[in-house]
Amino acid sequence: MSATNSLLHTLDQSSERHLQELIQWLRIPSISSDTSRKSEVEQAAKWVADKFDSAGIPNEIMATERHPMVFAQTPKIDGAPVVLVYGHYDVQPVEPLDQWISGPFEPTVRDGNLYARGATDDKGQVLTHIQSVCEAVAGGHPLPLQVKFLIEGEEEVGSENLERMLPELREQLACDCVVISDSGQYADGQPAITYGLRGIATYELRVDGPDQDLHSGSFGGAVMNPAVALCHLLSSMVDQEGRIQISGYYDNVRELSKSERQQWRALPQDDDSFARAIGVDQLFGEKGYTTDERRWARPTFDINGLTAGHQGEGVKTIIPATASAKISFRLVPDQDPRDLTAALQQHIDDHAVTGVRCTLKSDHGAPGMLADTDSRFVHAAIGAIEQAFGVKPVLIREGGSIPIVTQFQEVLDCDCLLLGWGLSDDNMHSPNEKFRVADYHRGIRASAILWEEIGKLNQTV
Amino acid sequence: MSATNSLLHTLDQSSERHLQELIQWLRIPSISSDTSRKSEVEQAAKWVADKFDSAGIPNEIMATERHPMVFAQTPKIDGAPVVLVYGHYDVQPVEPLDQWISGPFEPTVRDGNLYARGATDDKGQVLTHIQSVCEAVAGGHPLPLQVKFLIEGEEEVGSENLERMLPELREQLACDCVVISDSGQYADGQPAITYGLRGIATYELRVDGPDQDLHSGSFGGAVMNPAVALCHLLSSMVDQEGRIQISGYYDNVRELSKSERQQWRALPQDDDSFARAIGVDQLFGEKGYTTDERRWARPTFDINGLTAGHQGEGVKTIIPATASAKISFRLVPDQDPRDLTAALQQHIDDHAVTGVRCTLKSDHGAPGMLADTDSRFVHAAIGAIEQAFGVKPVLIREGGSIPIVTQFQEVLDCDCLLLGWGLSDDNMHSPNEKFRVADYHRGIRASAILWEEIGKLNQTV
Numbered sequence: 001m002s003a004t005n006s007l008l009h010t011l012d013q014s015s016e017r018h019l020q021e022l023i024q025w026l027r028i029p030s031i032s033s034d035t036s037r038k039s040e041v042e043q044a045a046k047w048v049a050d051k052f053d054s055a056g057i058p059n060e061i062m063a064t065e066r067h068p069m070v071f072a073q074t075p076k077i078d079g080a081p082v083v084l085v086y087g088h089y090d091v092q093p094v095e096p097l098d099q100w101i102s103g104p105f106e107p108t109v110r111d112g113n114l115y116a117r118g119a120t121d122d123k124g125q126v127l128t129h130i131q132s133v134c135e136a137v138a139g140g141h142p143l144p145l146q147v148k149f150l151i152e153g154e155e156e157v158g159s160e161n162l163e164r165m166l167p168e169l170r171e172q173l174a175c176d177c178v179v180i181s182d183s184g185q186y187a188d189g190q191p192a193i194t195y196g197l198r199g200i201a202t203y204e205l206r207v208d209g210p211d212q213d214l215h216s217g218s219f220g221g222a223v224m225n226p227a228v229a230l231c232h233l234l235s236s237m238v239d240q241e242g243r244i245q246i247s248g249y250y251d252n253v254r255e256l257s258k259s260e261r262q263q264w265r266a267l268p269q270d271d272d273s274f275a276r277a278i279g280v281d282q283l284f285g286e287k288g289y290t291t292d293e294r295r296w297a298r299p300t301f302d303i304n305g306l307t308a309g310h311q312g313e314g315v316k317t318i319i320p321a322t323a324s325a326k327i328s329f330r331l332v333p334d335q336d337p338r339d340l341t342a343a344l345q346q347h348i349d350d351h352a353v354t355g356v357r358c359t360l361k362s363d364h365g366a367p368g369m370l371a372d373t374d375s376r377f378v379h380a381a382i383g384a385i386e387q388a389f390g391v392k393p394v395l396i397r398e399g400g401s402i403p404i405v406t407q408f409q410e411v412l413d414c415d416c417l418l419l420g421w422g423l424s425d426d427n428m429h430s431p432n433e434k435f436r437v438a439d440y441h442r443g444i445r446a447s448a449i450l451w452e453e454i455g456k457l458n459q460t461v
Numbered sequence: 462m463s464a465t466n467s468l469l470h471t472l473d474q475s476s477e478r479h480l481q482e483l484i485q486w487l488r489i490p491s492i493s494s495d496t497s498r499k500s501e502v503e504q505a506a507k508w509v510a511d512k513f514d515s516a517g518i519p520n521e522i523m524a525t526e527r528h529p530m531v532f533a534q535t536p537k538i539d540g541a542p543v544v545l546v547y548g549h550y551d552v553q554p555v556e557p558l559d560q561w562i563s564g565p566f567e568p569t570v571r572d573g574n575l576y577a578r579g580a581t582d583d584k585g586q587v588l589t590h591i592q593s594v595c596e597a598v599a600g601g602h603p604l605p606l607q608v609k610f611l612i613e614g615e616e617e618v619g620s621e622n623l624e625r626m627l628p629e630l631r632e633q634l635a636c637d638c639v640v641i642s643d644s645g646q647y648a649d650g651q652p653a654i655t656y657g658l659r660g661i662a663t664y665e666l667r668v669d670g671p672d673q674d675l676h677s678g679s680f681g682g683a684v685m686n687p688a689v690a691l692c693h694l695l696s697s698m699v700d701q702e703g704r705i706q707i708s709g710y711y712d713n714v715r716e717l718s719k720s721e722r723q724q725w726r727a728l729p730q731d732d733d734s735f736a737r738a739i740g741v742d743q744l745f746g747e748k749g750y751t752t753d754e755r756r757w758a759r760p761t762f763d764i765n766g767l768t769a770g771h772q773g774e775g776v777k778t779i780i781p782a783t784a785s786a787k788i789s790f791r792l793v794p795d796q797d798p799r800d801l802t803a804a805l806q807q808h809i810d811d812h813a814v815t816g817v818r819c820t821l822k823s824d825h826g827a828p829g830m831l832a833d834t835d836s837r838f839v840h841a842a843i844g845a846i847e848q849a850f851g852v853k854p855v856l857i858r859e860g861g862s863i864p865i866v867t868q869f870q871e872v873l874d875c876d877c878l879l880l881g882w883g884l885s886d887d888n889m890h891s892p893n894e895k896f897r898v899a900d901y902h903r904g905i906r907a908s909a910i911l912w913e914e915i916g917k918l919n920q921t922v
Contacts, residue, residue, distance in 0.1 A: 158776075198678060202776045211740030212891055216763045217659060217861025220791050221703075221755035222735070224745035227764035227786075228699060235696035238689060240814070242682075274683070275816075279672030284685035284816040294682035302677045303688035304779050309766035310787055314494075315619075315663045315824050317789045318765050318890075325688075326771055328778045330681050353701070355736075355745040363776050400678025429676060 004452040007141040008445060011132070015441050018131050019114070021051070022440065025089070025123050026107040026116040032067055032090035032157045041067050041153050044089045048072075048130070048151050055134035059149075064161035067153030071172065074137060074147050081454050084148045084175035085133075086408070087126025087182060088155035091118035092429045099431035112437055119435035120426040125181040126151060128421060128443035132451065144455025148175060155182075158364065159404045166411045176415060177377045177454070178408045181443065183420030186267060186396050191389045193381050194418035196296065196397030197405060199331035199368035201340050202304075204361045205233070205348070206324040213309065213318040220319060224355035227308040227323040233358065234325055236351050238301045242286045244329075246347045249299065249340070254333045254370075256297050264292050267394060277425065296397035300330040330399060337365025366403030369416070377415045380453035385419065388446035419446070465913040468602040472593070472909060476902050479592050480575070482512070483901065486550070486584050487568040487577040493528055493551035493618045502528050502614050505550045509533075509591070509612050516595035520610075525622035528614030532633065535598060535608050542915050545609045545636035546594075547869070548587025548643060549616035552579035553890045560892035573898055580896035581887040586642040587612060589882060589904030593912065605916020609636060616643075619825060620865045627865075627872045637876060638838045638915070639869045642904065644881030647728060647857050652850045654842050655879035657757065657858030658866060660792035660829035662801050663765075665822040666694070666809070667785040674770065674779040681780060685816035688769040688784040694819065695786055697812050699762045703747045705790075707808045710760065710801070715794045715831075717758050725753050728855060738886060757858035761791040791860060798826025827864030830877070838876045841914035846880065849907030880907070 011018075030044035031037045045061055045068045052059040052072040059072035067090060076082075094104040094117050102108035107116035114124065133147050150173060152162050166173075186192040209226035210219075238244050271291055275283050285294040294300075304327060309320030329340060341362050348358050372378070373395050385393040398418070405416055421443035427433045472479075491505035492498045506522055506529045513520040513533040520533035528551060537543075555565040555578050563569035568577035575585065594608050611634060613623050627634075647653040670687035671680075699705050732752055736744050746755040755761075765788060770781030790801060802823050809819050833839070834856050846854040859879075866877055882904035888894045 200678070200778065202778065209741060214739060215861065215890055216761070216765065216789055217661070217791060218859070218885070218889075219739065219756065220761040220763050220789075220860060221746050221759050222744050222752050223739065223741055224703075225763050227767050228695070228762070230767070231692040231695040231764065232701060234689070234692040240693060242685075278675060278680065278684065280670060280684055280816045281818075282816045283683050284814075285682050291683050295680065298682050300677070300681040301689070302681050302686050302778075302780055303692065303769065303784075304677065304777060305770035305772050305781065306688050306691070306767040306784060307772045308764065311766050311768045315787065315789070316765060317661065317663065317763075319763055320766065323764075323767060326776065328677055328681075328776070330678060353745075355741050355743045357742075398679070399681060400676065424679070430673060 003141050004449060007136050007139065007448050010135055010139050010141070011444055011448060014135065018441070018444060019437060022114065022124055022127055023107040025127065026118050027105055029105045030090050030118070030153065031093055032154055033093060041090060045070050045153055048089055051130060051134060055138040057134065057137055064154070064165065066161055069150060069152040069162065072149040074133060074143055076146050077144070080145045081177070081457055082146045082148065082175040083454060084150060084173055084178045085126070085129045086150050086178055086180050086404070087129070088122050088152050090153040090156050091123070092121070092156050096431060101432055109437060113434040114437050114440070115432055115434045117433050119433050120422040121428045121433065122155065122182045124435040124440055125421050125443065128181060128440065129179065129447045131444045132447035136448070136451070143451055145451055147451065148173065162404060163407055166407055170411055173412055175412060177417055178412070178414055179417045179419065180402070180405065181419050181421055182402065183398055183418050184422035184424055184426065185420060186394050188423055189391065190268070191385050191391060191393040192396045192420065193378060193385070193393050194398045194420060195371040195373045195378070195395055197369040198296070198399050198401050199335065199337060199366050200328060200401040200403070201331060201337040201365040202326070202328040202363040203344065204324060204326055204363065205230070206322065206359045206361070207233070207356050208322050208359070209356045210319065210321050213321050216317040216319050223319060224353055225319045226356050227320050229353045229356045230308065230323040230325060232353065233348065233351055234303060234327070237347065242284060244299065244301050246343050248343050252334045252336065252339070253299060256293060261293065263395065265290065267292065295399040297332055299332050299335060302328050304328050330401065331368050333368045333370045336367060341365070366401055367406055369406050369409065371416050375415050376457050377417050377454065380457060381417050381419055381450060384446050384450035384453050387449050388442050464602050465910060468597050468600065468909050469906060471596050471600050471602070472905055475596065479902070479905060480898060483575065483585055483588055484568040486588065487579050488566055490566045491551050491579070491614065492554055493615055494554060502551060506531050506614055509550055512591060512595060516599040518595065518598055525615070525626065527622055530611060530613040530623065533610040535594060535604055537607050538605070541606045542638070542918055543607045543609065543636040544915060545611060545634055545639045546587070546590045547611050547639055547641050547865070548590070549583050549613050551614040551617050552584070553582070553617050557892060562893055570898060574895040575898050575901070576893055576895045578894050580894050581883040582889045582894065583616065583643045585896040585901055586882050586904065589642060589901065590640065590908045592905045593908035597909070597912070604912055606912055608912065609634065623865060624868055627868055631872055634873055636873060638878055639866070639873070639875055640878045640880065640911070641863070641866065642880050642882055643863065644859055644861070644879050645883040645885055645887070646881060647855050649884055650852065651729070652846050652852060652854040653857045653881065654839060654846070654854050655859045655881060656832040656834045656839070656856055658830040659757070659860050659862050660796060660798060660827050661789060661862040661864070662792060662798040662826040663787070663789040663824040664805065665785060665787055665824065666691070667783065667820045667822070668694070669783050669818045669820070670816065671780065671782050674782050677778040677780050684780065685814055686780045687817050688781050690814045690817045691769065691784040691786060693814065694809065694812055695764060695788070698808065703745060705760065705762045707804050709804050713795045713797065713800070714760060717754060722754065724856065726751065728753065756860040758793055760793050760796060763789050765789055791862065792829050794829045794831045797828060802826065827862055828867055830867050830870070832877050836876050837918050838878050838915065841918060842878050842880055842911060845907050845911035845914050848910050849903050
């Protein structure tokens with residue numbers, strides 16, 4: 001029995017305990033954006049540290065200006081690769097509470113799924129790697145590489161402290177590859193490795209008109225209505241076909257390669273069931289691209305929120321003094337969020353309207369990410385996932401953004417593996433978040449095999 | 462000393478008491494839209510009834526399904542005209558409270574103005590007529606006409622019950638002319654008679670997309686964003702020049718007459734100071750019309766409120782499931798709000814967007830009003846106002862809508878006099894509502910003289 005086979009045997013024997021441990025962790029309401037939950041957030045960090053302690057893995061809870069990070073590492077092995085597992089123990093808010101079938105912090109198994117806030121994002125997913133390494137170390141199964149862990153508590157609030165501290169943590173976090181499980185499989189039964197992410201740029205656009213709300217009878221027709229001006233401005237940013245109208249917006253967009261498009265088109269895409277699942281009659285988007293192409297590799301413009309004037313019941317016939325919008329763009333390689341900010345400001349200036357003042361406030365921006373699909377780590381991961389899931393993973397991109405990934409690549413000069421065990425209907429950020437119990441266990445197995453596969457790399461490179 | 466001169470003498474003697482009585486009435490927070498204020502609304506109705514009682518004028522508090530109306534009348538005089546004074550004792554909500562210099566229900570005189578919610582809209586204005594008639598009856602000054610009063614408590618919430626009950630009150634309210642003081646002078650020192658009002662049509666427009674808010678990373682580019690669809694739709698309703706794009710919208714608009722335009726252009730309009738007063742750099746509107754023409758006699762489109770997705774602090778990168786807008790149109794003679802509803806629905810159907818559902822909900826509509834500027838009642842009012850204010854009133858229209866006025870004209874088949882004692886900076890519906898104390902007293906005098914002038918009409922017609 002090889003070291004890995006004996007480890008896999010141990011993992012199988014411990015699966016019920018692994019589930020119970022995840023349930024324990026999920027009971028802690030570590031909502032990072034909720035200042036009243038500060039002690040629960042700390043408790044969730046301590047839970048991870050205790051978990052490492054119990055396996056005899058050296059670790060420390062590192063304070064930040066807001067929520068702590070947990071760092072741990074197995075012993076260095078001369079000449080062997082070093083991997084950094086990144087994940088987060090903080091979770092999204094839980095509103096609207098009345099839509100949860102079981103309480104967000106009362107983890108419940110139904111139909112083979114574990115329901116709780118954080119089940120898939122990200123406690124359940126990051127715990128797969130913690131379990132595989134803890135079992136190996138605690139059980140005396142030799143690991144053929146060094147594994148470091150950085151589990152933070154601010155991912156859901158923008159990872160600001162980690163971003164700021166990253167340069168000074170450069171030595172401590174030094175690695176050949178970052179491994180992150182905070183994404184999804186391509187579909188039920190079809191695991192995936194994600195090699196690309198979109199970037200992001202978010203803004204608040206505000207239009208100010210008169211000093212105060214005006215009576216629309218006495219003043220209507222005499223002044224520009226800020227909400228009308230806002231609608232004109234937002235409408236000018238994208239055409240009816242979904243094509244963004246900001247000058248130069250598509251200039252640096254890296255087009256999809258022929259082979260990429262071919263590979264994606266071979267995936268079992270089904271627009272009708274995709275539309276049904278989210279409750280729309282029909283999908284919509286830029287012509288000439290498939291749904292996956294539009295989601296993963298084309299830049300977008302979205303309005304995330306609109307606010308103006310009277311929002312309550314009934315009628316209040318006013319010209320609102322102010323109207324504002326939260327907007328976001330998903331960017332693709334090689335778009336630079338700073339270029340967008342300048343182009344967007346220019347667009348607003350060019351569309352200036354008499355009688356109102358438009359103010360653009362940039363919130364945060366991060367470029368997209370594209371990893372080498374031919375790297376040795378990808379090959380290692382393909383093997384590990386195929387063995388654990390029984391199906392060869394497909395190579396995909398994702399439409400979301402993990403700004404810290406680009407930071408890791410830049411600061412640590414390392415490869416990056418995004419291995420998602422989740423499913424698209426896992427309700428991340430929504431009520432009834434879930435994680436399939438079988439995928440949790442498969443993820444733990446895949447992780448154990450991955451360490452073995454990566455361990456072989458120092459011999460082959 | 463004529464009957465009127467002796468009445469005017471009495472009014473002058475009683476001016477301090479008149480002010481104190483208005484202050485008493487203003488202390489009652491009769492916010493008709495606030496269900497928790499029901500007893501205060503009733504208390505304000507009772508205050509009027511008590512006022513009539515104390516003058517010996519027969520009156521009754523008439524229950525409705527919501528807030529009561531107060532009806533009163535002086536004795537019928539054979540062959541003499543009958544006038545109905547209409548007004549309201551209910552007031553607008555007071556938010557935002559922190560912008561009030563003195564409390565909305567702690568009436569305070571500063572710089573010759575009385576500050577309180579309801580000061581000008583409409584307690585202060587309607588009380589001018591109540592005072593003139595009460596003083597006449599209580600002091601034994603014979604009135605040369607019959608005056609009826611209808612003071613309602615639902616004007617600020619749409620006068621629904623009065624509208625519904627009006628046909629059955631036809632006999633009771635029968636009159637030759639309705640007199641309403643719920644509007645304004647043309648400018649400081651320039652009283653006015655309003656002979657035209659705009660109509661109104663209000664709607665809620667809702668755009669529904671996916672079943673729930675979606676992650677803009679995972680789904681952005683794949684589905685139509687309801688907030689984007691809403692902006693496109695609203696933007697399509699009016700062009701950048703302020704010209705409404707709904708098919709047929711201008712078809713029945715009665716153009717201004719040459720003489721009307723000439724008269725209005727003779728008024729002391731000053732766009733710069735108008736803009737400064739409301740805090741905008743520049744006015745805006747349909748080309749080819751002056752500001753007063755646009756405000757009083759041109760139809761408009763306004764967005765009164767916008768709601769979608771994330772409105773709190775910070776970023777939430779979602780595609781909102783729903784976006785909605787409150788919109789209103791001011792109509793002019795001879796536009797029919799029902800035609801607009803049909804045209805608007807057609808416009809929405811014509812601009813239908815893939816992947817979202819648009820729903821239009823019509824709230825309420827009323828046509829505009831245009832009175833005969835050459836009527837005997839207008840001539841009587843010109844004389845009364847000139848004597849009380851020392852300046853001949855100008856004839857104007859107003860941009861606001863008083864739907865009940867058209868109803869009175871239709872159901873009671875009567876003339877209508879809109880005599881506004883307020884000023885444009887009285888902050889109706891806004892914090893720091895006020896009414897100039899001198900104008901209150903001048904209004905009482907003008908009212909007393911008006912009864913005399915109208916009393917003369919039965920001899921001249």
